[in-house]
């Protein structure tokens with residue numbers, strides 16, 4: 001039985017809903033959590049495969065395999081990866097910035113944007129705080145996932161920067177927040193099951209795109225986001241694609257990350273073979 005990590009954010013709801021609706025016979029075991037937790041579970045062998053922070057691949061590119069044709073990404077605003085700041089981003093030089101403990105990719109994206117794009121040297125502190133109001137004496141806070149969506153719906157008087165949008169305006173390429181990753185070790189033992197899952201994810205992706213209105217009616221996020229905003233988010237912000245253009249954005253992100261010493265240079269992307 002494959003153990004699959006399930007990110008408990010609104011961005012994943014359509015895909016997992018579709019996977020279960022299309023293939024009810026699957027005996028997958030789901031393990032829910034935030035990305036940072038699931039990244040750790042995949043690394044320690046507690047799960048076999050999951051949508052993982054994309055930078056996870058880069059940290060051990062000899063150990064991980066990418067499931068082809070699927071991601072969590074955006075080409076422009078993503079709506080759920082947001083920097084809330086008391087000052088304009090270009091004035092953050094010397095400031096201390098709080099970083100969501102749930103993230104691995106977006107925290108490094110922010111570091112790249114601050115250093116390379118805005119020429120700001122900041123200090124960073126990881127936090128479990130999930131509202132912009134809780135940043136105390138710090139200058140800014142990075143929130144991801146549902147915490148970011150909730151924060152943007154509440155009242156505040158801060159500058160808000162959408163990291164998907166900043167990246168797209170800067171580079172002209174999509175940003176890949178999450179890749180579906182497995183390990184070479186699991187692929188050696190359960191290659192057939194992973195290939196079947198990869199095929200099912202392809203179908204689920206298409207089904208999700210075609211049934212968003214149905215899915216919104218039964219999704220738990222509808223209660224606090226409202227059906228219109230949730231549909232809009234799925235339709236116009238979140239994408240599950242992983243095209244060549246996405247991969248060029250991903251490689252550019254890895255190059256920037258290596259340039260400022262966040263990771264070692266990544267030579268090649270490695271994919272799960274599909275036959």
Ligand SMILES: C=C(O[C@@H]1C=C(C(=O)O)C=C[C@H]1O)C(=O)O
Nearest residue numbers: 035053080103104105106145177
């Ligand atoms: C688009 C998002 O991207 C998420 C950001 C991640 C990260 O920063 O490590 C990991 C998985 C994604 O779900 C989001 O948070 O909504």
